[in-house]
Every structure is written in C-alpha cells, then in structure tokens.
Amino acid sequence: SSTRILIKGGTVVNAHHQELADVYVEDGIIVAVQPNIKVGDEVTVLDATGKFVMPGGIDPHTHLAMEFMGTETIDDFFSGQAAALAGGTTMHIDFVIPINGNMVAGFEAYENKSRNSCMDYGFHVAVTKWDEGVSRDMEILVKEKGINSFKFFLAYKGSLMVTDDLLLEGLKTCKSLGALAMVHAENGDAVFEGQKRMIELGITGPEGHALSRPPVLEGEATARAIRLARFVNTPLYVVHVMSADAMDEIAKARKSGQKVIGEPVVSGLILDDHWLWDPDFTIASKYVMSPPIRPVGHGKALQDALSTGILQLVGTDHCTFNSTQKALGLDDFRKIPNGVNGLEERMHLIWDTMVGSGQISATDYVRITSTECARIFNIYPRKGAILVGSDADIIILNPNSSHEISSKSHHSRSDTNVYEGRRGKGKVEVTIAGGRIVWENEELKVVLGSGKYIEMPPFSYLFDGIEKSDAKYLSSLQAPVKRAKSQAT
Ligand code: DUC
Numbered sequence: 143s144s145t146r147i148l149i150k151g152g153t154v155v156n157a158h159h160q161e162l163a164d165v166y167v168e169d170g171i172i173v174a175v176q177p178n179i180k181v182g183d184e185v186t187v188l189d190a191t192g193k194f195v196m197p198g199g200i201d202p203h204t205h206l207a208m209e210f211m212g213t214e215t216i217d218d219f220f221s222g223q224a225a226a227l228a229g230g231t232t233m234h235i236d237f238v239i240p241i242n243g244n245m246v247a248g249f250e251a252y253e254n255k256s257r258n259s260c261m262d263y264g265f266h267v268a269v270t271k272w273d274e275g276v277s278r279d280m281e282i283l284v285k286e287k288g289i290n291s292f293k294f295f296l297a298y299k300g301s302l303m304v305t306d307d308l309l310l311e312g313l314k315t316c317k318s319l320g321a322l323a324m325v326h327a328e329n330g331d332a333v334f335e336g337q338k339r340m341i342e343l344g345i346t347g348p349e350g351h352a353l354s355r356p357p358v359l360e361g362e363a364t365a366r367a368i369r370l371a372r373f374v375n376t377p378l379y380v381v382h383v384m385s386a387d388a389m390d391e392i393a394k395a396r397k398s399g400q401k402v403i404g405e406p407v408v409s410g411l412i413l414d415d416h417w418l419w420d421p422d423f424t425i426a427s428k429y430v431m432s433p434p435i436r437p438v439g440h441g442k443a444l445q446d447a448l449s450t451g452i453l454q455l456v457g458t459d460h461c462t463f464n465s466t467q468k469a470l471g472l473d474d475f476r477k478i479p480n481g482v483n484g485l486e487e488r489m490h491l492i493w494d495t496m497v498g499s500g501q502i503s504a505t506d507y508v509r510i511t512s513t514e515c516a517r518i519f520n521i522y523p524r525k526g527a528i529l530v531g532s533d534a535d536i537i538i539l540n541p542n543s544s545h546e547i548s549s550k551s552h553h554s555r556s557d558t559n560v561y562e563g564r565r566g567k568g569k570v571e572v573t574i575a576g577g578r579i580v581w582e583n584e585e586l587k588v589v590l591g592s593g594k595y596i597e598m599p600p601f602s603y604l605f606d607g608i609e610k611s612d613a614k615y616l617s618s619l620q621a622p623v624k625r626a627k628s629q630a631t
C-alpha cells in the first residue's frame with residue numbers, strides 16, 4: 143500500500159530559499175513542491191497554514207547503545223530514535239566504537255544494535271589504535287560499508303586516545319580514501335594531569351570535572367589537530383566545539399582558507415558550568431560531559447560564531463546515563479559516565495535560542511540543523527532538503543506554540559534531563575520520516591525496522607581543490623637548490 147500525504151498552505155523552508163507552497167509525498171519521496179496542489183480523497187491532508195514546513199533535523203553526533211566508562215548508555219537505537227522523532231529529528235549519525243581496536247567488528251556490532259531502527263541513520267567510525275589492519279579496515283569501511291568519516295579521540299588517555307603519530311597516519315589514510323577526519327579535541331595527557339591535581343587537592347565532586355580540563359586544553363588540541371590537518375592537506379571536522387578557545391582556532395584556520403568544519407553541540411551553546419557546583423550530586427553529575435560545559439560567556443560566543451558562519455552545524459553528543467549510572471562517580475568525578483541528553487531537544491532549543499531571539503533566519507536554521515550536515519556527509523539533496531526527489535523526512539513547526547522540557551514527558555529512557563523545566567517558543571507538531579507520519583498530536587507512531595541505513599559516499603565537496611593544491615605544493619619542491627660541486631670537498 144502506498145502512503146500519500148499532502149501538506150497544505152505552509153511556508154516551505156530550505157537552506158537556500160523559503161516560499162509558500164504545498165508539499166506532496168508518495169511512497170516516502172517528495173514528488174511535488176508548488177502552490178495549490180490538488181489531490182483525491184485517498185490522500186492524507188495536513189494543514190500547515192501559519193506554520194513552517196522544513197527538512198527533518200539531522201543530528202551529526204549521537205551515542206546510542208554505547209558501552210562507555212564501565213556502563214552502557216540508557217538510550218539504545220529504539221528509545222533514542224523515538225525521542226529524536228518526537229523532537230523533529232529524522233536522521234542521526236552515530237559513532238561506531240571498535241571492539242579491541244577492530245573497526246570492522248565494531249561496525250558489525252553496530253549493524254546489530256541498529257537493526258530495528260525506526261528512523262534513518264548513518265555511522266562514523268572511531269580509530270583507536272594503528273597497525274596495517276587498521277588502514278585495511280578503513281578502506282573496507284569506505285569502499286564497501288558506506289562510511290565516509292573517522293573519529294580520532296585526542297582525550298581519554300589509556301582507552302580511546304590516539305597519539306600524534308597515529309593521528310598523522312589516520313589523516314593520511316582519510317585523505318587517500320576521501321574520508322573526513324573528525325577529532326575530539328582535548329589534550330588527553332594534560333587532562334590526566336589535571337585530574338590528578340584535583341584529586342590531590344581533595345576536589346572529588348563533579349566540579350572537579352570542569353576544573354581538571356579547562357578550555358585551554360581544548361584550544362591546544364584543536365590548534366594541534368588543525369595544524370596537522372594542514373600539514374597533511376586534508377579537511378578536518380572538529381566535533382563538540384565547547385569553548386571560545388577552540389572556536390577561535392577554527393575561525394583563524396578558516397580565514398586562511400583551510401577546510402575546517404566546527405560542530406558546536408546544544409549543551410555547549412545553551413548551558414553553563416554553574417550546575418557542576420550544585421550541592422546535590424544528582425543534579426551536578428547530570429551535566430558531566432567531555433569536553434566540559436564551560437563558564438558563562440562561551441555559549442554566547444559559540445552562538446555568535448554559528449550565526450556568522452564560523453561554525454557550520456549543530457549536533458548534540460546525545461549520550462545518556464540515568465542517575466544511578468551517574469552515581470558510579472559519587473566519590474570520584476573521574477568515574478561519572480560522561481554524557482548529556484539532547485537528541486529530542488535540539489530542534490526546539492535551537493529554534494527558540496537562535497531563531498526566536500532573532501539571531502538567525504528560518505533558512506539559516508534549516509542549514510545548521512539539517513542541510514549542512516547532509517552536504518558535509520555527502521547525502522544532499524536526498525537528505526536535508528524539501529525538493530522533488532528528496533526523501534520525505536519533513537517536520538511541521540508551529541512558531542506560535544511553545545514547548546516545555548521535562549524528564550516526565552520526554553521520550554528518552556533517562557530519569558533526568560539537563561534542560562529540565564526549560565520553556566521555549568516553537569513546537570514541532572508533526573514529524574514525517576520516510577514518508578510516514580510518526581509524530582502527531584503529541585503521539586508517537588513509530589514502525590520498528592522502517593529506518594534505513596544511509597550509506598555515505600566519500601569525497602564530499604570538502605575535497606574539492608585538494609588535488610590541485612597538492613600538485614602545486616609538489617611542483618614547488620621540484621626545483622632543488624643548485625650548489626657548486628667544488629664546495630663538496
Ligand atoms: N563525550 C561525552 O560526554 N560522552 C561521549 C563521548 C565524549 O567524547
């Protein structure tokens with residue numbers, strides 16, 4: 143049976159343009175975008191008068207069903223995706239963590255975890271060690287498995303962290319495969335030292351987390367990764383940019399023409415670190431993530447950078463643990479599982495904070511929540527657009543309605559929410575994923591197994607011009623200095 147939906151009378155917003163138009167969907171694909179589309183009675187009609195019709199959100203950064211810090215995230219692919227759909231996100235890209243360094247085995251494990259998906263998804267794969275097996279695995283993942291990005295952790299010494307020699311090998315291999323290198327930019331050795339310092343001072347609570355890994359360590363690692371990517375001449379994607387320090391490095395590199403992408407996350411844009419000083423451990427510990435949520439001022443600087451194009455897209459780093467899991471670190475902040483929620487809240491919070499406040503337009507909103515992600519990971523215009531032929535991943539947002547966030551009503555399995563009690567303008571009233579209405583009248587109607595794995599091809603637009611600049615560099619080396627033979631005696 144075919145599903146046919148007509149969305150009537152709304153303002154259709156794409157990253158490049160907005161217009162009053164109807165949108166007609168058949169069998170999961172957008173087949174018409176124009177005013178006054180006429181259809182028969184077998185079609186489900188949604189009235190979007192006075193509302194915005196936009197591409198579903200794409201979250202470039204989530205961790206569902208991840209084993210981490212001695213436990214596993216409370217949201218798996220089912221609960222995480224259901225939460226996402228209720229909040230207007232219709233695709234996410236999760237991070238495959240290798241099994242004992244084995245990336246293909248890790249990928250297969252994530253294929254299993256995501257088997258019953260109710261929305262479309264893709265994967266990045268982390269690189270956590272280096273040998274010939276790794277470069278072969280990277281090649282298999284790019285050429286056969288639909289992977290076009292690899293993440294390198296410069297923090298988490300002793301588990302996920304990579305050293306500079308490994309990062310350099312990884313950057314070279316990414317470049318040769320047309321894959322995008324991503325970095326978690328904090329100096330892991332210095333974080334380790336900072337943690338020791340706090341414990342020696344007797345600071346064992348959640349505030350020690352913030353104090354042990356200050357912005358300067360994020361700035362250092364961001365600068366280092368950017369410079370090494372420039373040395374290799376390959377594009378770089380900096381995940382979860384949390385500080386002005388890191389953002390300044392990205393701004394400088396972009397100004398010089400280097401291809402560096404910066405991804406702030408909702409928590410870094412909106413929250414500040416005062417929560418970590420809360421006397422109630424349950425409250426303070428829920429804000430523990432890495433890099434840490436920063437002091438007042440950083441969030442606004444990141445918002446400004448997003449609105450001026452220094453930063454390009456917004457993720458969440460959704461990585462949820464309930465309060466009993468967070469209590470693993472009751473006596474030692476180093477054992478608090480790192481991570482906050484955001485997958486369900488991202489679209490609402492960014493609308494309220496950035497569009498509701500007048501900082502950006504609706505078209506910019508679509509760009510930073512959906513279109514830019516699709517372009518970077520090379521799946522545009524199938525994703526990230528309301529165009530004829532695009533996948534029918536669509537939201538209807540009512541700008542005149544409002545929304546309150548609470549763990550009592552959210553769809554994540556977590557018993558807490560870092561945005562508890564927050565009210566904002568704008569409400570996603572309908573979510574259409576893969577041509578199905580999955581969220582309407584505050585009700586989820588997800589279909590297990592309907593989510594598709596989206597293969598992401600290599601060599602995105604970020605690789606344009608790299609061959610040419612390499613050739614220019616090489617030819618500049620091929621004019622050796624002429625020295626007289628007689629001097630060599
Ligand atoms: N940071 C987090 O807070 N959680 C998951 C991994 C990470 O880098």
Ligand code: ZN
Nearest residue numbers: 326381382432
């Ligand atoms: Zn990270």
Ligand code: ZN
Nearest residue numbers: 414415416417
């Ligand atoms: Zn505050």
Ligand code: ZN
Nearest residue numbers: 203204205459
């Ligand atoms: Zn992450």
